[in-house]
Amino acid sequence: DGGITQSPKYLFRKEGQNVTLSCEQNLNHDAMYWYRQDPGQGLRLIYYSQIVNDFQKGDIAEGYSVSREKKESFPLTVTSAQKNPTAFYLCASSTVERTTDTQYFGPGTRLTVL
Amino acid sequence: GQQVMQIPQYQHVQEGEDFTTYCNSSTTLSNIQWYKQRPGGHPVFLIQLVKSGEVKKQKRLTFQFGEAKKNSSLHITATQTTDVGTYFCAGPFQGGKLIFGQGTELSVKP
Numbered sequence: 001d002g003g004i005t006q007s008p009k010y011l012f013r014k015e016g017q018n019v020t021l022s023c024e025q026n027l028n029h030d031a032m033y034w035y036r037q038d039p040g041q042g043l044r045l046i047y048y049s050q051i052v053n054d055f056q057k058g059d060i061a062e063g064y065s066v067s068r069e070k071k072e073s074f075p076l077t078v079t080s081a082q083k084n085p086t087a088f089y090l091c092a093s094s095t096v097e098r099t100t101d102t103q104y105f106g107p108g109t110r111l112t113v114l
Numbered sequence: 115g116q117q118v119m120q121i122p123q124y125q126h127v128q129e130g131e132d133f134t135t136y137c138n139s140s141t142t143l144s145n146i147q148w149y150k151q152r153p154g155g156h157p158v159f160l161i162q163l164v165k166s167g168e169v170k171k172q173k174r175l176t177f178q179f180g181e182a183k184k185n186s187s188l189h190i191t192a193t194q195t196t197d198v199g200t201y202f203c204a205g206p207f208q209g210g211k212l213i214f215g216q217g218t219e220l221s222v223k224p
Binding site: 031033035040041042043045048050058090092094096101102103104105106107108 | 120123145147155156157158159162202204206210211212213214215216217219
């Protein structure tokens, strides 16, 4: 089965701790994305990567870091510098064809910082 | 800046009523995409419109792309409780990013 997996589904952390969210895809997509969603709000882009070993900041990158060492994997680290990290985090992937940038989303990770 | 605006933010309807959400971009788009997110779920791709003035249907859902390729709409005829969720439009912008609208949350009263 092809798709995107994110783990864990729910994550609890103490304030001041860094936490890494996993995202893996076997769709052979070149591009991968991280979004943050707060209750009643849309999707805000954190980071994205169109090729291995390269990534760009999105609209709300402060307090987050990513790596893209493998095509299949795009982990997101929520650092202690992120002032309000409690949110629903969604990973997505897509091809990089100019006219067909449809994104496929993983099930998401709900992060709660206590 | 690059923006995709979507209205309304919330819509409450009685089952059987119609529903429409509107999407406007600050710039001309090469295509527009629509996604649906069920409560507690993740966004799922519904459709992509590419041509100016294009209209596509999926059963009770009708999607339109404006002539100027800057606006779009999603219309649901005779809503059902299974239509509940948040509907997002999104447009691709420079750099390979998709910019999402804020979404319209639809609730359907049986």
